[in-house]
Amino acid sequence: MTAAEKHQASGTPAARPTAPAGPAGAAPGERCPGPRGGSTRRGRAGIRDVAAAAGVSITTVSDALNGKGRLPDATRRHVREVAERLGYRPSAAARTLRTGKSGLIGLTVTTYGEEPFTFTEFAYFAEMARAATSAALARGYALVILPAPARHSPFDVWSNVALDGTVVIDPSDQDPVVSELVRSGIPVVSDGRPSGALPVTAWVDNDHEEAVHALLDHLAESGARRIGLLTGTSTDTYTRLSTRAYLRWCENAGQDPVYEAYPAHDPCAGAVAADRLLARPDRPDAVYGLFDPNGTDLLAAARRYGLRVPEDLLLVCCSESTVYETTEPPITTLSLKPGRIGNTVIQLLIDAIEGIGPPRPVQQVMPTDLLVRTSSLRPSPRTTVAAPRRPGPG
Amino acid sequence: MTAAEKHQASGTPAARPTAPAGPAGAAPGERCPGPRGGSTRRGRAGIRDVAAAAGVSITTVSDALNGKGRLPDATRRHVREVAERLGYRPSAAARTLRTGKSGLIGLTVTTYGEEPFTFTEFAYFAEMARAATSAALARGYALVILPAPARHSPFDVWSNVALDGTVVIDPSDQDPVVSELVRSGIPVVSDGRPSGALPVTAWVDNDHEEAVHALLDHLAESGARRIGLLTGTSTDTYTRLSTRAYLRWCENAGQDPVYEAYPAHDPCAGAVAADRLLARPDRPDAVYGLFDPNGTDLLAAARRYGLRVPEDLLLVCCSESTVYETTEPPITTLSLKPGRIGNTVIQLLIDAIEGIGPPRPVQQVMPTDLLVRTSSLRPSPRTTVAAPRRPGPG
DNA sequence: GGGGCGAGCAGGCACGATTCTGCATGAGCG
């Protein structure tokens, strides 16, 4: 079917002859059946079909649908109506190619294994991703989940996606993809301070020092004399900052530090480290575990040593898991509020993409939330009143 | 011409003048600065720059990088080297426009509120999405998280993304986006049987009848005489199939059905329904809850009525949450194995996209997994042996 | 020695939309 036949079928007479001459270098011989061939070869209606059916030019259709030009309302309505009738959907690929904006935001998290997400931070990641997705969708963007770019995948997915920006959770020291993206002019916002001189556009992180100090103060107020720490051997900023804050607090409080470090991505090592910590001659009477599974592991270790929680041992760990609401006893957790982080990261990133807001780089520090439960409240010996439970705000 | 000569030719700057004039309409007088203007306007190197630097044509560059044409290895290597040196990254948008394949797969879940995910199925969704992401990345695709298309978003994100296919979790009866996608020739695979005559390309679902029958058999073997059901008022296939299987099992077993239905997306109504079920005059001695929070709610209701679990009441619920490993007592759960579902859905979808595998439509039924814990094992009065725990295979 | 042949590679159209430029027309004003 030729364009002329389509035009005939559209109902409008020969008012618009849709120039039979091709664009620039038309047919040298006669080998081209038509300048534009069958317009809707794969079944989808294109902008040309809408223009032909509405009896206007392509420009008018584009302007009418995007609200761009200066058109009378009658034309605008007419074009929209015809487009609707034909079921016209603009090609996202063509729009992206022309405008340079895809409406897509990459989301990636640095991993240690082969899975795309780390399991230890799973609850954190899930909530952060949920909030980020919501925030992005509310501003017209969609999130693309991408693998950590350590060893490039069989088909490098990264270069096959047109991204307007990227969110990196827990960026590693010398992430090659991040530096290349930034060099390409694509904004990158990280959740967590970038380790080295990684040139991110902005970053968001919790106030880890403040969180640890407040947490240790809380334990001390509950009667702790010697507070231990379960920390990691890796050099990421979360571990480093938290450990440093602990050491500084100990120095201020005049307490000798009591801590055990283990490779945080090894789920088995955590249980061993928890056991070691409680087996020490200078056994602490309160413990803070930096990682999600520490609460369960410490609770099990305490049972093995016959320690009651919270009577003999106060317990706090950093986790987003709801498991600690129902353990026996419920365990106090430090929540990093991943939802707020995810939302903030997306707002900063889209601001950078659209060139609004303060000049970059921006670094934003977010507060944490201590969810106090039974495990960190030493019951007063005289009262049998149930321990107060602070309801979470969210 | 040898590769060395080509390399020589690459040094001659006169080959490509790279017009110093601005892009299109810089000067009104001499309005045509050159046929292609400045080659790399935004800083990125294009395929033309690689061709010029390597002293070959664009076709040769494209063929060399994609392994398509018939080129000697020397040329191929030379082009790759030049491309690497210039930091050339092919434009994903242009490739998508030209080839019609974006390498992107949409992922959406039908929701009831404003959030992009339902919270009641949160653990299910998280695990399913994780597995789907892994599977897609392994085959060179990336996942895009998209909102449920009930009321179209402010800027309809769906039409702004070029998708090769879509995964729909829990499709609703007359999902308009699904039918439009299928009409456009884009494959759609659903997790969960499509409700009405929704024309999905394929679907994957659990064998809900078999799961419910096995689960009720297990409860009966543990000594249950009257098994109750906590079900939903909504008409989705999961609820419908599970309830029907329950009724059929009761008929076969000669037991009167005892069930309460409530709106499953209302978290408060679940607790009320659990309470109602245990307050009935024909109170069941075992309960199966179809939804994730039912276990916690039933446990709380049982405590209120002074019922011990499992001595007075056997409990099972369908959930992926790890919370039920640590409740007091641990609660037996029916796992739908969302990881396996997510992987299968992606395999079917990519097979459909790439046109391999059996002819569509395909429907695949997957087994479930009953994780037996203390709550469904009535301890034998003579023995004090600890209840056996069946380790999960994954 | 010339014609067929096949390897190697250049030219150029096409994908489908955005948008810049410019023409035609009617209204306003000196």
Next chain:
DNA sequence: CGCTCATGCAGAATCGTGCCTGCTCGCCCC
């Protein structure tokens, strides 16, 4: 009455890549 300006819209360049077409050699064989 003529000039200017605002308005409404058509034409065409362009985004960057893939691939189809065809040209040019060098080689082999009759």
